[in-house]
Each structure stands twice: as C-alpha cells, then as structure tokens.
Amino acid sequence: MALDSELLAKARAAAEALHRGEAGIEPLRVDYSNRLRALHAGGASLREIGAALGLSHQRVHQLVQSDGAGLATAPYGRPRPLPVATTAVRACCLCGATGEVRMTRSAPVCAACARVGRALLGGRGEGDDGGLRLLRRHQRPHCSACGRLPEAGEAFLAGPLGAICPECLDR
Numbered sequence: 001m002a003l004d005s006e007l008l009a010k011a012r013a014a015a016e017a018l019h020r021g022e023a024g025i026e027p028l029r030v031d032y033s034n035r036l037r038a039l040h041a042g043g044a045s046l047r048e049i050g051a052a053l054g055l056s057h058q059r060v061h062q063l064v065q066s067d068g069a070g071l072a073t074a075p076y077g078r079p080r081p082l083p084v085a086t087t088a089v090r091a092c093c094l095c096g097a098t099g100e101v102r103m104t105r106s107a108p109v110c111a112a113c114a115r116v117g118r119a120l121l122g123g124r125g126e127g128d129d130g131g132l133r134l135l136r137r138h139q140r141p142h143c144s145a146c147g148r149l150p151e152a153g154e155a156f157l158a159g160p161l162g163a164i165c166p167e168c169l170d171r
Helices: 005-041 046-053 057-064 111-121 166-170
Strands: 101-104 107-110 133-135 156-158
Touching: 005 046, 005 057, 046 057, 101 111, 101 166, 107 111, 111 133, 111 156, 111 166, 156 166
Parallel strands: none
Antiparallel strands: 101 107, 133 156
C-alpha cells in the first residue's frame, strides 16, 4: 500500500509545528521559574507565592530550586542562581533586557542595570532608576548569581526579576 502524499505532507507539517512548539516552551518555563525565584528573592515566602498563584508551597519550592525545566540543581534549602545558558539570548537577571548584557560571575546583567545599580549602591540616586531598588537583610533577598544573603547593614540591588550582591555586580 502506498502512502497518500497529501496526508504525509500534513503529518510532516504537524511534526514540524510540534517541534517548533516544544522548542518555544523551554524559554517560557525558564522565565516562569525566574519570576518565581525573583518573588522569593524579593522576600516572599514559598507559601505566600503558592497561595497567590494557586500552587502548593512544595511545588513553588521545586520551581524555585529548578533550572526552569523542573530539574532540581541546588541542595535543599539553598537558593539556586538563575539559569543563564538555557537559550541563545541572555537576558539581564534584574530587568530581563536582552541588549548589552555581560556576565557577572554566573548571572547576566545589562549595562543600564549595572550603571544604575552602582549609583544606587554608592548612595547616589538617579532620576530614572529603571525599576531597581535596594533590599536589606530583613527583606530576605538572595543574590541571583551566588545565592548568598546580605550581611548586616549590607544592601543588595534588586529589580523586577531578581537581586544581586555588590560583589557579583562588580565581577
């Protein structure tokens, strides 16, 4: 029996569409995990995030500790740095911009966030802070690059997607 060429062409087109869809889902998973990680780094508890999103705190923990695809990559209880090499385009770990991004330790930071962040951390506020702010120890931020908490009196730079310590910003 011969294959129907029209049905075969439709099956091939469906397979191509499926592969494109599967390739497009990975950046969305990473973005979702990054945004959950940013909420947690900004001081929200796993239970608060879960309640707001209709997830259990255990599932939020899995996603916060994952690489974006649901795979745990950090020891229990320790924040995991943001994934950086899951897509060809690197996005700033603070604002999500994909323009002029350089690697600081293990997290990408755009030039604008680095410039504004150094000014804020140096005590010089600017008119356009790009949504960046300083977080103190009591707000429980975790550095997106190294995972550490701030020492007493130390401030971390935070944006909509995560936070970074002064040492990692300068590396």
